[in-house]
Amino acid sequence: MLSHNQTKLLTALQVKKYRQKYRKFTVEGEKMAAELLAQQRVGVSAIFGLERWAADNAALLQPYLEKFNPVSEAELKKISALTTPNKVLVVAELPDEPFDPAIFQRDFCFFLDGIQDPGNLGAILRVADWFGIPAVGCSPDSADAFSPKVVQASMGAFLRVKIWEMPLEDVLEIMPDLPVLGAVLGGNNVFQAELPTKGLVVIGSEGRGISPAAEARLTHRLTIPRHPSGGAESLNAAVAAGIVAAIIRNH
Amino acid sequence: MLSHNQTKLLTALQVKKYRQKYRKFTVEGEKMAAELLAQQRVGVSAIFGLERWAADNAALLQPYLEKFNPVSEAELKKISALTTPNKVLVVAELPDEPFDPAIFQRDFCFFLDGIQDPGNLGAILRVADWFGIPAVGCSPDSADAFSPKVVQASMGAFLRVKIWEMPLEDVLEIMPDLPVLGAVLGGNNVFQAELPTKGLVVIGSEGRGISPAAEARLTHRLTIPRHPSGGAESLNAAVAAGIVAAIIRNH
Numbered sequence: 180m181l182s183h184n185q186t187k188l189l190t191a192l193q194v195k196k197y198r199q200k201y202r203k204f205t206v207e208g209e210k211m212a213a214e215l216l217a218q219q220r221v222g223v224s225a226i227f228g229l230e231r232w233a234a235d236n237a238a239l240l241q242p243y244l245e246k247f248n249p250v251s252e253a254e255l256k257k258i259s260a261l262t263t264p265n266k267v268l269v270v271a272e273l274p275d276e277p278f279d280p281a282i283f284q285r286d287f288c289f290f291l292d293g294i295q296d297p298g299n300l301g302a303i304l305r306v307a308d309w310f311g312i313p314a315v316g317c318s319p320d321s322a323d324a325f326s327p328k329v330v331q332a333s334m335g336a337f338l339r340v341k342i343w344e345m346p347l348e349d350v351l352e353i354m355p356d357l358p359v360l361g362a363v364l365g366g367n368n369v370f371q372a373e374l375p376t377k378g379l380v381v382i383g384s385e386g387r388g389i390s391p392a393a394e395a396r397l398t399h400r401l402t403i404p405r406h407p408s409g410g411a412e413s414l415n416a417a418v419a420a421g422i423v424a425a426i427i428r429n430h
Numbered sequence: 431m432l433s434h435n436q437t438k439l440l441t442a443l444q445v446k447k448y449r450q451k452y453r454k455f456t457v458e459g460e461k462m463a464a465e466l467l468a469q470q471r472v473g474v475s476a477i478f479g480l481e482r483w484a485a486d487n488a489a490l491l492q493p494y495l496e497k498f499n500p501v502s503e504a505e506l507k508k509i510s511a512l513t514t515p516n517k518v519l520v521v522a523e524l525p526d527e528p529f530d531p532a533i534f535q536r537d538f539c540f541f542l543d544g545i546q547d548p549g550n551l552g553a554i555l556r557v558a559d560w561f562g563i564p565a566v567g568c569s570p571d572s573a574d575a576f577s578p579k580v581v582q583a584s585m586g587a588f589l590r591v592k593i594w595e596m597p598l599e600d601v602l603e604i605m606p607d608l609p610v611l612g613a614v615l616g617g618n619n620v621f622q623a624e625l626p627t628k629g630l631v632v633i634g635s636e637g638r639g640i641s642p643a644a645e646a647r648l649t650h651r652l653t654i655p656r657h658p659s660g661g662a663e664s665l666n667a668a669v670a671a672g673i674v675a676a677i678i679r680n681h
Contacts, residue, residue, distance in 0.1 A: 296549075298547075298549050302668070302669055305662050305664075305665060305666055305669070306665065306666075306669055308660055308662035309654075309656050309660045309662040309664075309665050310656070310657045310660055311656075311657030311658065311659035311660040312657075313659070332666075334662060334663065334664075335661075336661075336662060338661070339661040370676075370680045403560075403676060404679075405561070405562075406561045406563075406679055407562065408562035408564070409559060409560045409561055409562040410559050410586075410587075410590040411556050411559035411560040411585060411586075411587060411590075413556075413585075414556060414557065414672065415553040415556055415557075415583075415668060415672075417553070417666060417668065417669055418553055418557055418668055418669055418671075418672035419672070420669075421669035421670070421672050422672050422673055425621075425654060425673045425677075426676075428655075428657050429621045
């Protein structure tokens with residue numbers, strides 16, 4: 180049985196302010212719950228699942244028995260951020276790793292410059308997770324990477340990709356010599372350009388692309404060439420991130 | 431002044447059944463309205479805009495004066511599919527071009543095999559529009575390419591990219607020798623594979639990827655290589671479409 184206070188606290192975690200305050204976020208669905216419970220990096224605070232989910236996942240649940248709370252379908256619906264709740268909701272601990280410049284120094288990382296759409300943000304984290312991009316920096320005006328919608332769209336990328344919120348200038352103050360790549364109009368063809376072996380790949384926001392402040396810091400101005408018969412003014416931010424990541428990993 | 435019947439008809443166009451029945455769809459926002467009014471391919475049936483939008487766009491509106499209906503902000507809110515309506519809503523005529531195999535015979539085209547998410551479908555049409563992919567086939571179980579959400583996410587791609595709804599088997603019955611490319615697990619590295627100069631690029635659905643029926647028709651089984659340190663199980667459908675399109679246009 181869920182108490183009124185538990186329900187209130189759990190739904191509060193759908194809001195960034197409370198995720199920050201309690202240092203927790205929610206992860207829903209059988210698949211992501213299974214991934215989360217099977218790893219050690221991200222802490223598990225509590226599990227709210229249907230009895231039949233618990234029965235089907237006894238081995239997985241074994242180390243967490245004292246954190247498990249059986250709930251009814253109606254209770255799950257009350258605390259879920261999904262339209263169609265899926266058997267289990269896990270309360271996880273927000274990663275609290277201190278910013279680690281060493282990761283940024285040795286490989287490519289993304290920097291999200293004001294990405295607003297949770298679906299895009301999730302898809303970009305998934306791109307990072309697919310192409311082995313170890314860390315993603317987020318400008319403070321980006322959407323929150325631990326909101327339910329982003330977590331859902333990222334398909335568990337937060338378990339493997341490190342995510343830090345920090346202004347670009349702070350990152351570059353720590354690492355002033357880091358190459359900074361970005362897709363802009365009128366840059367060098369990304370298929371032909373000389374590319375560094377590491378660096379920050381800046382992904383501009385949906386509405387305005389890369390901000391003037393970030394564009395001023397680019398060391399590599401790249402362009403995904405539009406076909407001569409193409410008419411679109413731009414590509415979706417996650418699509419552009421995917422294309423650049425595919426190329427830096429395979430050129 | 432909008433009559434009750436007009437309001438009912440306009441909001442009905444948010445539903446596929448009524449778009450099909452009336453052969454019309456809606457396009458919202460200043461930018462896409464300007465693009466739509468400036469071209470000839472897609473017919474304009476009616477325009478509902480704020481007086482100040484009309485004043486600011488007098489030249490654009492000139493050929494359409496008898497189709498223009500001034501509305502108040504409150505009226506626009508009633509007929510809009512957007513959370514924040516943007517000055518103008520245009521009722522456009524659903525393209526009625528007969529299926530043209532010649533387009534598919536001479537270039538790469540997409541075939542969407544059950545894409546469900548309107549944001550993904552819109553982003554894929556935008557990919558087609560950027561890379562000059564002239565036509566997109568949609569399986570009957572894909573989301574409708576003319577729904578307000580898809581139109582919004584596609585940023586006007588429907589003005590340039592031809593879109594047909596048709597089962598894959600029908601397309602291939604007409605063109606049995608067409609190369610059929612698709613991203614699957616365990617295919618050839620798309621960066622290294624020998625690629626044809628034309629063909630159908632099948633994009634699988636978000637949930638299950640390419641359907642078994644479509645996979646059986648692939649002549650080119652391709653894989654976007656996952657980095658050895660990557661953990662994701664798959665890429666977002668629009669991201670995958672973008673990467674394949676970038677490569678077929680630049681290899």
